[in-house]
Amino acid sequence: xxxxxxxxxxxxxxxxxxxxxxxxxxxxxxxxxxxxxxxxxxxxxxxxxxxxxxxxxxxxxxxxxxxxxxxxxxxxxxxxxxxxxxxxxxxxxxxxxxxxxxxxxxxxxxxxxxxxxxxxxxxxxxxxxxxxxxxxxx
Numbered sequence: 268x269x270x271x272x273x274x275x276x277x278x279x280x281x282x283x284x285x286x287x288x289x290x291x292x293x294x295x296x297x298x299x300x301x302x303x304x305x306x307x308x309x310x311x312x313x314x315x316x317x318x319x320x321x322x323x324x325x326x327x328x329x330x331x332x333x334x335x336x337x338x339x340x341x342x343x344x345x346x347x348x349x350x351x352x353x354x355x356x357x358x359x360x361x362x363x364x365x366x367x368x369x370x371x372x373x374x375x376x377x378x379x380x381x382x383x384x385x386x387x388x389x390x391x392x393x394x395x396x397x398x399x400x401x402x403x404x405x
């Protein structure tokens with residue numbers, strides 16, 4: 268199955284907000300631990316820009332020594348199994364979205380984020396031969 272497509276209309280080019288940095292760092296942590304519902308082999312360099320609606324060059328500039336293109340996802344649990352950590356990830360995502368000052372852009376990012384998570388989850392289910400009902404998921 269193909270990797271999730273990016274349907275972004277606007278890319279975030281502004282300064283990094285504290286909320287975006289916290290969300291980004293937490294996503295990286297869970298990615299490297301294998302605790303997200305993603306497909307094996309996904310590059311961090313492909314995952315982060317799509318989730319954050321950011322250019323790869325913006326990420327590379329901010330994270331010069333992170334070597335984003337050399338880090339790949341490999342499943343450990345495939346989910347955030349600790350309830351408190353899962354709630355914290357959701358809160359950080361919500362804070363990141365709510366920190367976007369423009370209401371239209373905020374709505375686009377929120378819609379985009381839900382779609383990306385759904386696509387990643389559907390791809391993960393497909394790779395495990397689990398039937399995924401998108402209608403039921405919504």
